[in-house]
Amino acid sequence: MVKAVVLGAAGGIGQPLALLLKANPLVTELGLFDIVNTPGVAADLSHISTPAKVEGYLPPDDGLKKALTGADVVVIPAGVPRKPGMTRDDLFKASIYFTNIYDGLFLPSSQINAGIIRDLATGIATTAPKAFVLVISNPVNSTVPIVAEIFKKHGVFDPKRQVIGDLSLSKEIVVPVVGGHSGVTIVPLLSQSSHPLPSGFSKESLDTLVNRIQFGGDEVVKAKDGAGSATLSMAYAGAEFAAKIIRAVKGEKGIVTPTYVSAEVDPSGSAALAKELGEEVAYFSTNVELGTEGVTKIIPLGKITEAEQALVKAALPELLKNISTGVSFVAPPK
Ligand code: NAI
DSSP states (O other): OOEEEEETTTSTTHHHHHHHHHTOTTOOEEEEEOSSOHHHHHHHHTTSOSSOEEEEEOSGGGHHHHHHTTOSEEEEOOSOOOOTTOOTGGGGGOSSOEEOTTTSOEEOGGGHHHHHHHHHHHHHHHHOTTSEEEEOSSOHHHHHHHHHHHHHHTTOOOHHHHOEEOOOOOSSSOOOEEEOSSGGGEEEOGGGOSSOOOTTOOHHHHHHHHHHHHTHHHHHHHHHTTSOSOOHHHHHHHHHHHHHHHHHHTTOOOEEEEEEEEGGGOHHHHHHHHHHHTSOOSEEEEEEEEETTEEEEEOOOOSOOHHHHHHHHHHHHHHHHHHHHHHHHHSOOO
């Protein structure tokens, strides 16, 4: 029996993600929460003949709590997406006011996605503290630390389960993507690709390819021309990631995937990683091994090229800044 819950289930990512989870035969219960339209999405999905029993919830009458009760896996695509010209970090301080539906207060304009994630994480920490939490809402480099800090505040933090940032990847061609999840913090390790680059691949072509991977999300934002960011590909990646967690929890061994996690998840693995990076980083994306308890092992970067080392070095200052923005949002520095 596996209950999966989507928070932000009526959105551009949330709806196709809910569809893909409904199609997963391992999911037996699907809870859908959003501030709008979840009863409709749930009614629609319930006409699909797969095992999962689907229920939609809205904020009134403790909807968040009801959605989360008994949750094994929670996926969060709630929040505001990017418009052309915006970076993921801009979403942390998007310049519109948002009514905090939980306590009726206006959040300062600087705290849109950060405030949404804080409130949803509080709901998970109090109702389903043992759930695996997969965070899609941007800026992931900062929202994952926010979830962790909220769980710490409630005394239920378990880095194996609760601080998993989602990163898109393809099934056929596997390229480990390490670092973080925005612009220069995205570091593709093409030298470790399952499909190595052809010999004679020029430095210029390599730079172009790396840049395309780092800023690929912007292509979608631009093509959608104001109508949002990547939703369908992200929903697919999120559903694949959730499926991997569910398979690992059910006992499948050897599942390895790049994931943005807390260094606390595996102190010896993160110490080896810190040695490679030349400094300690509280959150970092690298290959991790999944097990019945969630993330069991951090796998250091291994052999990488000089050019990749330079990319890692360039990623660190931005990543450290993003992490501290997330952490100090919950626990402001004294
Ligand atoms: P969207 O605007 O289509 O959907 C967001 C949904 O969140 C809406 O249905 C909205 O009602 C809901 N929502 C807002 N506040 C909420 C709250 N307090 N509780 C529950 N639900 C709430 O946006 P879209 O395109 O689905 O993107 C969602 C998030 O995912 C954005 O932050 C976006 O930047 C991020 N994203 C992340 C990617 C990644 O690779 N990690 C890729 C693409 C987007």
